[in-house]
Amino acid sequence: MAQEILITTTENIPGKKYEVIGEVFGLTTQSKNVISNIGAGLKNIVGGEIxxxxxxxxxxxxxxxxxxxDEAQKAGGDAVVMMRFDSxxxxxxxxxxxxxxxxxxxLN
Known part of the structure; x- marks a missing residue:
């Protein structure tokens, strides 16, 4: 696992000066098993959180x-700014x- 890389949704980190390395991302794709899908289908009928x-x-x-x-560390970064999610x-x-x-x- 990567060293403790600071991740923030803001553009600036108070008290820190830095140089931009570039864009990084982390991606995962997952699915549920058949039993969970059946349970979700039943819950969909009656409503509520799945x-x-x-x-x-x-x-x-x-x-x-x-x-x-991990990607930020491989790129030589200390932090990730402007972090967002998409799904x-x-x-x-x-x-x-x-x-x-x-x-x-x-930067020092």
């Missing part, structure tokens, strides 16, 4: 951030999540 899918999306976001940190469905049962931002290197 916990299995909420958990999957939370796990996907965490994995995407972990991969974003989308692939087919009917897969979810893709990407975390992206700009890797930066702190």
């Amino acid at each position: 916990k299995a899918y909420s958990d999957m999306l939370h796990e996907s976001r965490e994995k995407a951030i972990e991969r974003l940190r 989308g469905s692939i087919g009917g049962d897969m979810q893709s999540v990407v975390a992206y931002g700009t890797a930066v290197k702190f």
Whole structure:
């Protein structure tokens, strides 16, 4: 796992000067098993949160951030600024999540 790389959604980091390295991203695509899909279908009928899918999306976001940190470290970065998430469905049962931002290197 990457060293502790600071990740922020802001453009500036108070008290830090840095140079831009470039864009980095972390991507994951996951799906639920058949039993979870059946449970989600039943929950869709009665309404309410589909916990299995909420958990999957939370796990996907965490994995995407972990991969974003790895990419920033490989690029020689100390932090990622302007981090954002994007997600989308692939087919009917897969979810893709990407975390992206700009890797930066702190100046002395």
